[in-house]
Amino acid sequence: MTHSYRQPGVVLTDRRFTVPLDHADPGGETIELYAREAVAGDKAGRDLPWLVYLQGGPGFGAHRFVGRQAWLGRALKEYRVLLLDQRGTGHSTPANRQTLPLRGGPAEQADYLTRFRADSIVRDCEAIRPRLTGGAPWTVLGQSFGGFCTVSYLSLAPEGLSTALITGGMPSLEAHADDVYRAAYPRIARKTAAHYARYPQDVERARRIADHLLGRKVTLPNGYRFTAEAFQSLGILLGGGDGSHRLHFLLEHAFVRTPRGHQLSDAFLEDVQSLLSYAGHPLYALLHEAIYAQDERPTAWAAERVRAEFPRFDAAKALAGDGPLPFTGETIHPWMFDCDPALRPLRETAELLAARTDWTPLYDSARLAANEVPAAAAVYHDDMYVDTAHSLATADAVRGLRTWVTDEFEHDGIRAGGPRVLDRLIAVARDEA
Structure with missing residues (x-):
């Protein structure tokens, strides 16, 4: 009908x-x-x-x-x-x-x-x-x-x-997922640098937020475990035409003064939740690397493995210095299936897809x-x-x-x-x- x-x-x-x-x-x-x-x-x-x-x-x-x-x-x-x-x-x-x-x-x-x-x-x-x-x-x-x-x-x-x-x-x-992400991380770094050049005040804001997250457990209203790595992944916004501006407006209201000192504001956490949750599109997380798979090689969490080749993206190392915090972008990582309540029940399924070796040509x-x-x-x-x-x-x-x-x-x-x-x-x- x-x-x-x-x-x-x-x-x-x-x-x-x-x-x-x-x-x-x-x-x-x-x-x-x-x-x-x-x-x-x-x-x-x-x-x-x-x-x-x-x-x-x-x-x-x-x-x-x-x-x-x-x-x-x-x-x-x-x-x-x-x-x-x-x-x-x-x-x-x-x-x-x-x-x-x-x-x-x-x-x-x-x-x-x-x-x-x-x-x-x-x-x-x-x-x-x-x-x-x-x-x-x-x-x-x-x-x-x-x-x-x-x-x-x-x-x-x-x-x-x-x-x-x-x-x-x-x-x-023909590129394997490894090749895709090996090319992607330098582009993500360029987009991050361009964002900080446009909004230099965000350098300190981002470092402060990441430092806050590294030092304590923070949970979003839906139960999402909000970590420094999760915060970095908000860099996915930088791939859109208005993304740098959206990220800037998000960061500018991150903290609020409370009787217990400065805390991440409810408004900020609510906005972050809407950006990080995969409840409405879990296949993005489950199949994102599989869209590059065409042969007997497993994707094997390519974005996570290749990230190790670019140590500048490590939040703790970045905060140990005095440079800007790097954001990440359109990448899927195993920790997302631990942090996101919409993905947690699918962690083993995701692992099996990452290990699969019988992908057909696309x-x-x-x-x-x-x-x-x-x-x-x-x-x-x-x-x-x-x-x-x-x-x-x-x-x-x-x-x-x-x-x-x-x-x-x-x-x-x-x-x-x-x-x-x-x-x-x-x-x-x-x-x-």
């Missing part, structure tokens, strides 16, 4: 689909996918080409727009848009600490989650597409991890695509080299989340893919840039720019 309703200038329709859990076993267990269709109010009755949006992540449902926000307004000028909650996210069949025990123990849970990577998401799209388009190919817009999925789409089912648009999401075709280099689908990618210069050099190497490996390299935006350019980024990508794909 579908339900349609209106927002200003837009008609929205809730859609649900049943797809196989394992597309290699189409007669086996099924899961449900949710997607929201969006069409311009004055075009609702017209036969329009489809654009399917693949959200970044992994682990996030599609963005909930109000009206024609961000890039959606540009898309609605000519497309009927499908905002897909990828499997396990949003309103699709959930995968979290509450539902995963239905699968059995940690081993069964880990096996189940191997079917929640880009290859399965592509197969989901191909199962859905004929039901909506009558078999016609559609345009895919992939942001961040959604771009990874788009490159998998070009590898696995290019016949389903009329155009491929990628923003901030060109993956390395990309087909030969097929990409023979690509015939018009494709364009926005590559953000010095993107904190996705390595620029890796992105450009992959772009060179995809026949006919054109890039737009820009330093006007950070990783969230498709959101922060309003209609401009999508407008430019469409023009590039059509050889109009």
Whole structure:
């Protein structure tokens, strides 16, 4: 059953689909996918080409727009848009600490989650597409991890695509997770240095907060164990266009004077909790390193291991000197499964995924080299989340893919840039720019 309703200038329709859990076993267990269709109010009755949006992540449902926000307004000028909650996210069949025990123990849970990577998401799209388009190919817009999925789409089912648009999401075709994080830590350090250059008063604020956390046990309202390492991980904000400003505003109200002396304020702890908790997107923590796994090598907590090669990120060592505290970024660590109550029951499952050695390939280099689908990618210069050099190497490996390299935006350019980024990508794909 579908339900349609209106927002200003837009008609929205809730859609649900049943797809196989394992597309290699189409007669086996099924899961449900949710997607929201969006069409311009004055075009609702017209036969329009489809654009399917693949959200970044992994682990996030599609963005909930109000009206024609961000890039959606540009898309609605000519497309009927499908905002897909990828499997396990949003309103699709959930995968979290509450539902995963239905699968059995940690081993069964880990096996189940191997079917929640880009290859399965592509197969989901191909199962859905004929039901909506009558078999016609559609345009895919992939942001961040959604771009990874788009490159998998070009590898696995290019016949389903009329155009491929990628923003901030060109993956390395061959790099192991170790290589990804070895390239990432220097970028994180540059973003941290740029933040302190913009807000030098934050150097002392960050050191004071970290020192406070190193000396005592602090628990967030939801039970999260707030450690110095957890505080450093707030550097993930620095990958967004307004992230440095958001981090600054967060730090400026960290302490409050109380009868017991200065303490971290309730307001600060509440804001930190909303940023650190994985309750709403546990698959991000569980599968983040698995999105890079394609062979018999385990990921083995790559971000944690590689971090040891960059001792400047050690909070205690930083505080022993007089330099600024380094922040970290888009990295997942074992301690998160001890600190976060939404992840604690899944610690053993995460360990099994980190040790797994039977990952299947996500990309087909030969097929990409023979690509015939018009494709364009926005590559953000010095993107904190996705390595620029890796992105450009992959772009060179995809026949006919054109890039737009820009330093006007950070990783969230498709959101922060309003209609401009999508407008430019469409023009590039059509050889109009």
